[in-house]
Amino acid sequence: MAEQVVQLRCGVKNDPWGKKGRSSVAGQLWSKTPGNGTVQDSEPYSEMWMGTYPTVPSRVLSTGQLLSEYLQENPELVGKAVIDKYGPEIPFLPKVLSFAKALPLQIHPDKALAEQLHKENAQEFGDANHKPEIAVALSNFELFAGFKPLHEIEAIMKLKPLEQLVPVNEPFDDDTLREISKTLLTLPPIVVSEIINSLRDLPEAQFGRHRYIPGMLDRLSKQYTEFDNGNLVAVLLMNYMTLGPGEAVSVPADSMHAYLCGDIVECMARSDNVLNTGFCPRAQRDSVELFTRALSFNPHGVDAALLLRKRSSRGVNGKSDEYAPPFSEFNVLATILGAGEHETHKDIAGPSLLFVTKGCGRMEVAEGKSVKSYDLQEGYVYFVGQGVRLDLSTDKGIAIYRPFAE
Template structure:
């Protein structure tokens, strides 16, 4: 991809996904081709499971407007959709992902607790979206979500207006809902169905730098504002139904059928940050989601500090997100590190980092 220095970009991809692959700076070779010609660099475990490939896709995202309300199909559905429409669904893989905040990060992830949602939908403007049944459960929630997404533009706008006329105290633990509806409406108009789904049904979270979330396959989410490191299984499949033009939305029926109901509260959406045994000097944390495709290391160094990463038994992709420094690799070679620089690291390579002024490095890996 040719970079136009006069333009702003909201995403930077790293890895081997065909629509936006990485290339070796030294030779111009496609990273995927390099791995095919040198399969030993991914390590035996990764080679046996995924072939000469990087099984994850790291990105840097920067956005000030809500990204589409979406889910990513699970393995079974992804295979089915890829077979039916390979142009739109370009692979047969699932796409569980994590997002790590580099700045203040606002987002919607998963569902509010069921009891809280049930209380919201006793409000007069929302009663019409509730199916007639005795028990309020996740299937009720599926039908409510479907009804909100199928509502006409005028019904959406009228409902938002009616909710904004209700005192904030009537929204229980969520007094922010009327104000949030106003904010979202200004971004995507008061006619966007995603406004109601996100504000009423989903967990609204504000994370600080270093905080992170895990989004399982088929889990509803929408990122609102911030700068993040994102990493996912190697896929670009997505089903959108809000915060985007109507012509770009996918089938509400497909979206509704694919939904799962995890997580079902804000706390369960968070991914803990723990010290990693990959860092020899205690300067490295790990974000390890409950999937096999990847984990992410974060090394933050102050002025004059050093860190060593033990060798990893699989491939990794590393980006410097702040500051500068240097990296020593086996053979006595010293490599300069600067903000925005990206490195592929083959299996079995130990790395020594040092910095005079401070530096932050994120490294996604599989083994």
């Protein structure tokens, strides 16, 4: 019978916005798996990908076989419920991201639009699937997600340099916001820079509770020039959030987001479709028409973006939390153990990926009358087949994340 638990070797990406060398958690974790090599101080390490997505696929460490092939050969490891819905696959894609500068301002098309875009341009939109995602902070995490409440945007847009951009004689609603988004995204570069400069000169008090606006415009302009339309959209219209370790956001399909700084665990439905519109070179920007067509304006405000963790009944000793986003592809278990603690994960009726972000310990699986033991070290990633009960323990403390589907 095929091994139910296998250690994986995962790939890493080197996008220019990634943290460099050893300061990158993604790079550090990636380098810990035997055979992956060491991190180079001059190189950025942006994302470690886990799972079967073909762009950066994981392999079985002991044999070098692609995990996707291993699951094709051993579909019983995936379990019936997931096979019926998605095939012998892992229907989610977890990543560890480390970034020191803003990622492109982006949305991920919903299912209907993804299907259409994939039909029209399979080259650029490789998936007919939606890509809702969640992000769990490993360090302090700054981001923009979703839109500010309408009345706050309305107040900001009354400031001198901006009032000319608001359509007149209309109630200020989501349609007004769509118009304003389109206007801000299509302003010529020189106008963008003029507006940014006059906003930077206004006294902070004029921005009410959004006193960060002038400073943030300054900071983003240094990263992506003062000519980037994304600066205005993110800072004026979107929620600016700062999260601490363990806190999380859930980004529904079609909802605008831009991650600014931090180290995070990200998990998404299995898709790589993205529409970019700011914080990236002009040539990489997808048409504003398409972007604003796909854009969703609901919900508004910070609370709607936060994803609260709940104590999970899947952890027998009550030491596991669960992030359960409001869509069906996956949930994420988080088990943080102190020195000498242990936890048991009840069996899960679908595939999961388990990885260690900090510390070390052991994982034990009962097989008939014997017990198989696996080493848990920082950066180690395992595939765990369906129906396996796991005993987790540590002498010094450990942080384990385990996205799963069932």
